[in-house]
Amino acid sequence: MVRLENNNFISFEELDEIVYLLRNISDFDLSGYSKSSLKRRVERFMSVEKMDLVDLKNAILNIEGFENFFIQELTVNVTEMFRDPEFYKKLRELVFPYLKTYPRLRAWSAGSSTGEEAYSLAILLKEDGLLDRSFIYGTDISARVLDFARKGVYPIKKIKSYTDNFNRAGLTSDFSEHYTAMYDAAIINHEYRNKILFSTHNLVSDHVFNEFQLIMCRNVMIYFDKELQERALKLFYESLTLFGFLCLGSKESLFGHELNKNFKIIDKNLNIYQKIK
Template sequence: MPDAKESLTDAQLTELIDIVKKIHGFDFSDYTEASFRRRIARVMMIKKLEFYDLKHLLINNPNFFQEFLEEITVNVTEMFRDPAFYKSLHTQVIPYLSTYQHIKVWCAGCSTGEEAYSLAILLNEEKLLKRSFIYGTDINTEVLNYAKKGIYSLRKIKSYAENYLFTGLPGSLTDHFTMMYDAAAIHSELKQNTLFSVHNLISDTVFNEFQLISCRNVFIYFETELQHRILDLFYNSLCPLGYLCLGNKETIRSDIFRKKFKVINQKENIYQKIGS
């Protein structure tokens, strides 16, 4: 059984990627290698598997693949994560979005839904939610099922409430939830115009035209070539002068895409589509 210090050989890693792509239709070949190796080692350690056992399960046990996918995909998220980002969104983007009759938002790599609901709360505070629609997408069906419920532990809500406080939005985060013993449920009005569904950034195509796309803290797990392919997908999914939000550790480095996006906030990596 491998521990965190052990690593698969290059041949074994390539074989696993090939098996997952051929049998399950997920292509991990352009994920950053170091991160992918670590997460596979974690799966093998948790499940007490040798390489042969892991390969056998991926080939013969469809149910195991969902568990594998949950471990491989990173699902670290919070409501109002990086409050300064939401402050910038509030002051630099929302006023422009308010000029649209209908506002479509895509939260890509939404995990368990916290960011999508954060955007819903922000739009609701600005009286824009009723003419907005938020699409939350991910490749992991389990986290999407969690997101659809919109129920979070009180422990999480307490930490999220601190983020909310620093955004400068009125009231408190709990104003948007109904308390349920040891959990809290997001208000139904915030779920009404939100849809969670499966979308694979690597293989799926444009499915709508958006005024705002948020894909934060996802790019850091992708190699440069894949980042460029996804940036192209986002560019083609945005309406003219639509906004793209990346995480604060991510940026557009390609000269080609720098010409296609205007920097709105360099620190928070908020961009606006320019050109046609």
């Protein structure tokens, strides 16, 4: 395919123009995101919306609210319940015994998207008798996906894969105990929805808002450049209580980062760490 024949392709220089434009008309700065990943997402958005570069710039400048819609579409992450079942198995095995020593637990699911990770954690806490003394904060930059997360309603066609993940995570209950089926959808039980506060938070620009014993930010920082990764990790470090746990994604780690010396590796393969100083 010849690049110039497709109006949905943009150069890195044109991507910089879009980032600059957004930074000047909104509060959001995309300059810390991985350029290659961001470029692919912008091109996909243009393809879906049938826009070329001129259309996109005109919409950002002239259509009220478009820049928020555009930014939220770019920052939505793929997620599912009990994604990477081995991670949840190890979380229960290596982290929960320590968490059980706390009278109250606060957990943060950062970049929680449509809520599957936060609900998975709530179910895991319930299985180990920890939910009653726990509270989970689910945050994302996108208000639209958080509205979806608060409802806790997922297409029934996804439940089979969620059930498979749940079983592979080593949980002994039946996954169907944790939701109610309604025609073509399933709603997560109220006891879990009642234990999670979903709210907007921008890892690029926002600050510490609580102290946590557990922070999960999985498969989010792979879209950040090194400088923004350092900023996010500093935010997590400052948000963790001493001996609290940080869980990153399968392609993310503390290796090569300045804060690495302040954490102990709990599971190297699954990127589970404990703050030690």
